[in-house]
Amino acid sequence: KQEVTQIPAALSVPEGENLVLNCSFTDSAIYNLQWFRQDPGKGLTSLLLIQSSQREQTSGRLNASLDKSSGRSTLYIAASQPGDSATYLCAVGYNFNKFYFGSGTKLNVKP
Amino acid sequence: EPEVTQTPSHQVTQMGQEVILRCVPISNHLYFYWYRQILGQKVEFLVSFYNNEISEKSEIFDDQFSVERPDGSNFTLKIRSTKLEDSAMYFCASSREQGAPPQHFGDGTRLSIL
Numbered sequence: 001k002q003e004v005t006q007i008p009a010a011l012s013v014p015e016g017e018n019l020v021l022n023c024s025f026t027d028s029a030i031y032n033l034q035w036f037r038q039d040p041g042k043g044l045t046s047l048l049l050i051q052s053s054q055r056e057q058t059s060g061r062l063n064a065s066l067d068k069s070s071g072r073s074t075l076y077i078a079a080s081q082p083g084d085s086a087t088y089l090c091a092v093g094y095n096f097n098k099f100y101f102g103s104g105t106k107l108n109v110k111p
Numbered sequence: 112e113p114e115v116t117q118t119p120s121h122q123v124t125q126m127g128q129e130v131i132l133r134c135v136p137i138s139n140h141l142y143f144y145w146y147r148q149i150l151g152q153k154v155e156f157l158v159s160f161y162n163n164e165i166s167e168k169s170e171i172f173d174d175q176f177s178v179e180r181p182d183g184s185n186f187t188l189k190i191r192s193t194k195l196e197d198s199a200m201y202f203c204a205s206s207r208e209q210g211a212p213p214q215h216f217g218d219g220t221r222l223s224i225l
Contacts, residue, residue, distance in 0.1 A: 034214075043115070043216035043218040043219050044216040046214065046215070089154065099214075100156070103152075104153075
């Protein structure tokens with residue numbers, strides 16, 4: 001069974017800082033990996049999807065990297081804004097239909 | 112942008128009762144999923160559904176649970192003989208393809224078992 005770990009559990013930064021969120025997983029035989037954003041009382045919004053054959057994906061100020069051999073992924077957020085405050089979840093696709101989630105990193109960006 | 116919608120947003124049920132959680136996936140999506148998140152814990156996969164069949168289920172998804180696509184638009188999760196530990200947020204998701212492009216999630220149903 002996949003174990004997915006995210007560090008840090010919480011992060012508070014001033015607006016404008018660049019930051020890195022980390023995700024690690026125990027079994028490198030993954031199908032894909034997704035980063036989600038979860039706002040309080042809301043569902044999950046997919047931010048970036050990386051297929052197992054890819055090394056990174058970028059969307060705007062977000063960049064996600066994947067190193068399958070070491071079982072790691074990072075989410076880089078450039079020039080953070082207060083609107084980025086949310087919980088960020090990493091989910092590892094072990095097969096086509098099933099994802100294992102990390103516990104998330106709760107991000108607070110202070111104005 | 113099309114959304115996955117879930118009803119109700121909050122369901123309160125007496126222990127031992129049956130509950131049905133409803134979801135309307137995005138209309139051209141073919142793959143459907145249920146996840147749950149117990150307060151303070153990780154999001155957990157429950158079941159995936161395609162072509163009117165369960166394609167994958169987790170250890171959590173035992174005989175107490177069932178899923179159904181009763182018509183062309185709804186996707187339901189039924190929980191029989193609810194227990195206190197079934198209290199959680201239940202998320203429905205759908206995707207057009209298997210695993211990718213990414214799954215689209217609803218806002219969830221908060222289930223409270225008393």
